[in-house]
Amino acid sequence: MLRYFTAGESHGEALVAFLSGLPAGLKVDQAFLDRELWRRQQGYGRGGRMKIERDSAHILSGVRHGMTIGSPISVQLENRDWKNWQESLPVGEGDPALHKRVASPRPGHADLAGALKYNFPEARYVLERASARESAARVAIGALAKTFSHVVAVGNVALQQEIPWEQIQALYNQEEILLNCADPDVQQRMKEEVDKVYKTGDSLGGVFEVVAHGVPPGLGTYVQWDERLDGLLAAAVMSLQAVKAVEIGSGISAAASPGSAVHDEIGYGNAGNFSGFTRTRNNAGGIEGGVSNGEEVRVRGYLKPISTLRRPLQSVDFSTRQPVGAAYERSDVCVVPAAGVAAEAMIALTLARCALDKFGGDSMGETLRNFQGYCLQLKNY
Numbered sequence: 001m002l003r004y005f006t007a008g009e010s011h012g013e014a015l016v017a018f019l020s021g022l023p024a025g026l027k028v029d030q031a032f033l034d035r036e037l038w039r040r041q042q043g044y045g046r047g048g049r050m051k052i053e054r055d056s057a058h059i060l061s062g063v064r065h066g067m068t069i070g071s072p073i074s075v076q077l078e079n080r081d082w083k084n085w086q087e088s089l090p091v092g093e094g095d096p097a098l099h100k101r102v103a104s105p106r107p108g109h110a111d112l113a114g115a116l117k118y119n120f121p122e123a124r125y126v127l128e129r130a131s132a133r134e135s136a137a138r139v140a141i142g143a144l145a146k147t148f149s150h151v152v153a154v155g156n157v158a159l160q161q162e163i164p165w166e167q168i169q170a171l172y173n174q175e176e177i178l179l180n181c182a183d184p185d186v187q188q189r190m191k192e193e194v195d196k197v198y199k200t201g202d203s204l205g206g207v208f209e210v211v212a213h214g215v216p217p218g219l220g221t222y223v224q225w226d227e228r229l230d231g232l233l234a235a236a237v238m239s240l241q242a243v244k245a246v247e248i249g250s251g252i253s254a255a256a257s258p259g260s261a262v263h264d265e266i267g268y269g270n271a272g273n274f275s276g277f278t279r280t281r282n283n284a285g286g287i288e289g290g291v292s293n294g295e296e297v298r299v300r301g302y303l304k305p306i307s308t309l310r311r312p313l314q315s316v317d318f319s320t321r322q323p324v325g326a327a328y329e330r331s332d333v334c335v336v337p338a339a340g341v342a343a344e345a346m347i348a349l350t351l352a353r354c355a356l357d358k359f360g361g362d363s364m365g366e367t368l369r370n371f372q373g374y375c376l377q378l379k380n381y
């Protein structure tokens, strides 16, 4: 079973990710992991923190001679910013006078809910773990399986057309990532939206889409509620910081359309993926009945705007209970492309988990044999 979790505070010494259950014999390319981490740091609208960090995955275990060995993988990501925080966030007792309080909770952040839950007098420790700095650790382990994303909306500026896989894949090779939108004119208008909020001290959300190409039919199942692929993907993407809605295929517009305009008609011929069955469109986003159907898996994540505002909303001081502006510390104003990269990792890990559930195997050779046997079964169906 593929399992993973992360540890680490936003301004602590390092982030750590654990991944257990990958078969032995999977090639691991350090440069590829580091490029994924670089992509998560990009995008117009990021704050000063990303200028400090140069994320690199330091693999501690589970990989030898460039291959997985079937043992749990652990990866460490250094936080360069730690050197500025050692005195204010020590592991030992330290000097309480140097502690950096988050005095008034930010509406929309985890500050108030977290302080109430853990009975903290202020929100420093809440911010440290709720922060999406954690998503870098997910990207490091997600890079061991792969999907691609692009941005479809920032604020009110939205792409109107569907973007084919080849164009989304091409975005991956960009050396400069602005808003990771496939249409240059729309991207320029997205940038103007971000410029507006930079000027006004506000922030923006938006929508990214992750596309997984070449997914075989048969991942996930309808036989139990918690094994459905759509439910697993929705939970994986919704678990990312600031994602407040998830859409599979054209699920949102489908709710307002007649069935004849939504469902993907079935044909048969030589051009099908994996089997002879074909589709003329993919409104289902590659999943029917909680099972992948052989088409591209398309998942969108909807991000609320960042909650740390330079022109703060109304809040209350944790100590005095008097009204004050919400706390502010250095922050991103728009993170849609970066969230898309983190979602690629979550979707890749979820698909990898379902694929390993189906094809099993302790070594890649065994897994591939099982997979190829299944492909033959589909061809002969």
Ligand SMILES: Cc1cc2nc3c(=O)[nH]c(=O)nc-3n(C[C@H](O)[C@H](O)[C@H](O)COP(=O)(O)O)c2cc1C
Pocket (backbone or CB within 6 Å): 047, 108, 109, 110, 130, 131, 132, 133, 135, 240, 241, 242, 243, 304, 306, 307, 308, 330, 331, 332, 333, 335, 338, 339, 342
């Ligand atoms: C890549 C990424 C970067 C983020 N950067 C910030 C940030 O700089 N400032 C901030 O207030 N929120 C940021 N967020 C969002 C917060 O982490 C998130 O809103 C907060 O943890 C509360 O969780 P919730 O929005 O899921 O309810 C970021 C989110 C992502 C995905």
